[in-house]
Amino acid sequence: MSDYQRNLPNLYIVVKGNSKNYTYPGKVIDKKPLPRRNxxxxxxxxxxxxxxxxxxxxxxxxxxxxxxxxxxxxxxxxxxxxxxxxxxxxxxxxxxxxxxxxxxxxxxxxxxxxxxxxxxxxxxxxxxxxxxxxxxxxxxxxxxxxxxxxxxxxxxxxxxTVRALFTDNLEFPSESQEVWWEVWLRHGCRESFQQIAQILDIRTTGNSITFPDREVVLVLTSVITLSRIINNTSLIAELRLAKDSPSMFFEMDMQEQVSWVQELASRIIIASNNNLAICLLDSGVTGSHPLIKPALAPEDCLTCDPNWGVADSKRWGGHGTDMAGIALYDNLYNALATSNKVYLTHRLESVKILPDQGENDPKLYGAITKEAVSRVEINNPKRQRVICMPLTSKGDNNRGVPSSWSAAIDQICFEFQRLMVIPVGNIPKPIICSEYPSRNDLSPAENPSQAWNTLVVGAYTDKVNIVNPNYAQWQTIAPAGDLSPGSRTSLLWTDQWPIRPDVTFEGGNLATDDPHSPGMDIDDLRLLTTYYQPNVRQFNLSGDTSAATALCSYMAARIWAKHPEYWAETVRALIVHSAEWTTAMLGNLPRNPSQSKKISILLRRYGYGVPSLERALLSSKNDLTMICEDQLQPFHKKDGKGSVKTKEMNLHILPWPTQELENLREAKVEMRVTLSYFIEPNPGERGWENKHSYASYGLRLAVKRSTETLAAFRKRINKQEEETEENMTSTRNGDSGWFLGPKTWNRGSIHSDIWQGTAAELAQKDSIAIYPVSGWWKYNPRWEGWNKTARYALIVSIRVIDEVEVDIDLYTPISISPKIKQTVPINL
Known part of the structure; x- marks a missing residue:
């Protein structure tokens, strides 16, 4: 099959260099005698x-x-x-x-x-x-x-052997240990290597570096597997351990750190459009830091209490400034380690919500959060922003039941139509290697991660390479691609509550030389960021779910920088939709797993996996994404009188590459569907059913089966809607091939699933219905929710999995279709 790439525009440098005459200087020939040999x-x-x-x-x-x-x-x-x-x-x-x-x-x-x-x-x-x-x-x-x-x-x-190709002056890994390698390939060997990687199920990253006679790819594998490749092929020229260690910057003296920061600052280019920001609700930010100052104006540094000031403080270890560096630069190590220009596509805002002394009353967290958001909205109401609050409340075993804090956050998202990103929470240290991951499974997600409308972020890790020779014999607690040792889960939550986390981002790792001893934070396994006291040092190390939350906020801002017209619900949907489970995550599933195992082992540990900015923004000819933003009115009163009833649903007849799919016949294909919307919360533990339900309404999706006509599909959905009216659960739709299944589509306010089957079957699955289910808007008519509309984002992707001999182009027939985003409302 042809190698389809997600298309990115190339950058063309217009200004050429001046041409000067040049003569290569001669060199002195050394006639040193050869070794004396018999x-x-x-x-x-x-x-x-x-x-x-x-x-x-x-x-x-x-x-x-x-x-x-x-x-x-x-x-x-x-x-x-x-x-x-x-x-x-x-x-x-x-x-x-x-x-x-x-x-x-x-x-x-x-x-x-x-x-x-x-x-x-x-x-x-x-x-x-x-x-x-x-x-x-x-x-x-x-x-x-x-x-x-x-x-x-x-x-x-x-x-x-493998060791003969290893050119690092680092400890050579043990034979079975999986680590990240820089695999230096011989010229023209990348395609063959990718075939081998697929056969051996080796994880590689999508990016590579090309030199005149070498191409470098990052590969997660063991010495044993590399030996198999070397014994069977001639593809590999050299092996090195992947080095993404922040320690080289963190351990510099102050003068060296300042020099690196000044050099990076000289390469920063700020986007001319300053209407996009990540708003940090944290301990304040040190706006004078040279790497933060260009993106954080003094007037954008706010506080919930004038007595607290706006600056970051020792009390919280400079947490807000840590998060600012990550939210602004992603992995600061990458920005420092390159000589390229660094484009800042968004600004920062800071609202201090943590006092320098004492603590906030937990009952006031919701009020403080609303106050913080109100202040920044008043300060700049027209600015587009991602609200990042990398904080949780410790020791609240809520089991998923909404709290005043989580409900306040849901209300913020609903009222302001803002995207808010929060963490799932961290396990307190010490963390013992032998307790991983059972302790994670038994540590429930913390307050306010029960919020429905936010993106809740957990931490996974790819950091398994220890470069520091002092820890050469140590082992990481988490394997590459698996849950970060400190990340919480929602396995102990009851089934009716949302899946937590939604997604995972890098949160670092721990290491130990004794599986029964506590894991330690080693510099090589953390993320580099900015330090809140730049007069002491420039850099700090961070990790866990706070850092993962800042990384997620960075991705959301990057999506909005490309598409400022998207709704908050859409950006949220794209991040979830782009996520995939790593090989390590999927490896925890038993053979032929039940749906309950998929939910407990995958969803309630990792959410929908690890997002990809490239997948969120770009398509290829055989792997494309369609985005639809729409709205409907869930309920109404007939002639404004009587009881509240459901009003409408939307039927999306998608511009489908029917002929192209039918030509592929039995080739294996995949469709992914994601639905995202914001509910209006109604907290108060009153059974959470029907009129006392937490959510104002729910939306459900249904996909046309391969074997039914459009008329039959519409009839089935009407019937299904009646069945779900009272209990807010989906009936079995009789459509096999879904990885998670429709029973997972009724939790929270974002739903995503993957269907696999043949291309001939997918050719007929061209219609999706979005319909409402009950909520307190229906059962509490005095609040007049019955006359409100609900907006949503629907994301649909299709891709070809099987390798086929012919070129595949599913993208063009959709791109030229006049039917894009056609919606047929149906009155019930």
Whole structure:
């Protein structure tokens, strides 16, 4: 199948450099004498070593796995030579015979030996043997041993292994330990490597770095799996451990930190449109920090109490400034480690809601939060903003029941139509390795994560590489791609309450040298951010669900920067819709899992997984996303009198690539549907059913089955609506193929699921109905909710999973369709 990329516009530099004449300076030739060798003994020893290497290769070749044997047939040779004899490198490569020098490595500065790895095609397997033989038996015209500049400099030869390609001066991982690697591929080998990665179910990142003869990809795997690749292919040129460690910046002295900050500040470009901001409700922000000052105006630093001031404080460890750095730059390490311009697409706002002394009464959290949002809305009512509150209330085992704080947050989202992002909460330390993840499952999400209308964020981690040699033998508590050790879950919540978290973002990891001892925060496993006292140091380290919440806010702002016309419900939907469960998350499921296992092991631990900004913004020809924003009136009184009844539903007949899907016939395809809306809350624990329900209304979705006509679909939905009227639960729709199933579509105010089947089946699933179910708007007519409208965002994606021989273009027939966003309202 063709390689379909999500399309991004290229950046074209208009201004060219000035051309100047240039002459390459000559270099001095060093005629250092070659190592003194006993010619015959040296040649025979190297010949024996080479023959042993070739014998090992022949044995290795017998064990080759046919499905993995891609690329040019050949083997890796590892040469040992003194560090003083690197001149030999120019003789180890032979381009006409396609013999390629791959990697050169010495373990440290004190080591006098150098390891050099070379790829040798099988058709050139006698190349070095003939060189050694000629060195032993023949002379040049000057009476010197033939090939002496090469052979005399070699100490040993062996068959190359994974370790031979490892060029880092770091601890080599244990064989079974999964870590992130930089895999440096030989030129033109990326496509073949991706095929191998898919066969071996190896996780790779979507991005890569391309150099003239190397392409670097990030890969999560073990030495054992890399050995299988190397034993079967000739794709890999070099291996390094992926380095995303903030410690290199965190451990600098003050002068070095200031220098790095000044250099980054010189590359910052602020978007001309300043109407987008992330508003932090936290402990205040140090607006004078050089990396924060360009994006946080003094007039945007507010407080709930004038006695508190607006600045960040020691009392909370500079938490607000920590979050500001992440919300503004994402991973600050990446901004520092590049030389590119850094474009700030949004500004910051800060409202201090935590006092420097004493504590807020927990009963007032909701009022303080509403006060904070009201202040910033009054200060700049027309600004588009993501509200980020990376705080929770400790020790509130709410089991999902709404609180005054969570209800206040729901009301803020509903009334102001704002997107608010909050964390699921952290487990208090110490955290013992042997208790992971059972302790996470038994630690319920904290107040106010019961809120329905927010994005609630948990923490996962990809941070498993420990670079610091002081912790070389330590192991991380969480494997790559799994739940961060401190992230809470909603497994103990009752079924009627929302899924928490909604999504997960990077929250860092812990490490230990004893599975029965507490895990420690190691710099390599944290996120780099800004420090609230820049006169002391510039950088700090952060993590857990607070940092994950700031990262989610950053993604929301990036979506709005591209599409300021989107509703808050739409941005929320796109973040959830773009999320996918990692291999590690899915690996916790049993074989053939029940729906209840999917809910408890996946949804109530990880939500819908890890979002992707690229998936949220871009489509490809065989993987596309459609966005619809619409509204309906759930209830009404006939002629304004009598009892309240449901009023309308919307039927979306989607612009569908029917012919293209039918042409694919039995090819496996996938459809994902996400529905997002805001409810008006009505807190008070009164059974939460019917007239005392928490939500003002609910919306449900139904998808046309492959085997029914549009008329039959409409009839079925009308009937289903009547059945769900009293109990707010969905009936079984008889449509197989949904991963989670319709029973999960009645929790909270965002619903998402994935259907898989054949392309021929998907060709007929071109219609989606959105209909209302009961809430307190219906049963409490005195509040006149029955005459209000409800808006929602509907996101639909379709993609081809199977590899097929023909080019697939599902995107074009949709893009040219005049029927995009066509909605047919139906009066009931």
């Amino acid at each position: 010619r015959i003994e040296h040649a025979e020893r190297l010949q024996q070593a080479f023959e042993k290497a070739l014998e090992n290769y022949q044995q290795q070749k017998l064990l080759r796995e046919p499905e993995l044997a891609v690329g040019e047939v050949g083997f890796y040779l590892e040469f040992q030579l003194p560090k003083s004899e690197l001149k030999a490198l120019e003789f180890l490569e032979n381009k006409p015979k396609n013999i390629e020098l791959l990697a050169v490595h010495s373990s440290d500065e004190a080591d006098e030996a150098v390891s050099v790895t070379v790829f040798v095609p099988e058709k050139a397997s006698d190349f070095f043997a003939s060189k050694i033989e000629a060195y032993r038996d023949k002379e040049t015209g000057k009476g010197k041993p033939k090939n002496e500049p090469l052979i005399a400099r070699l100490d040993d030869i062996s068959l190359g």
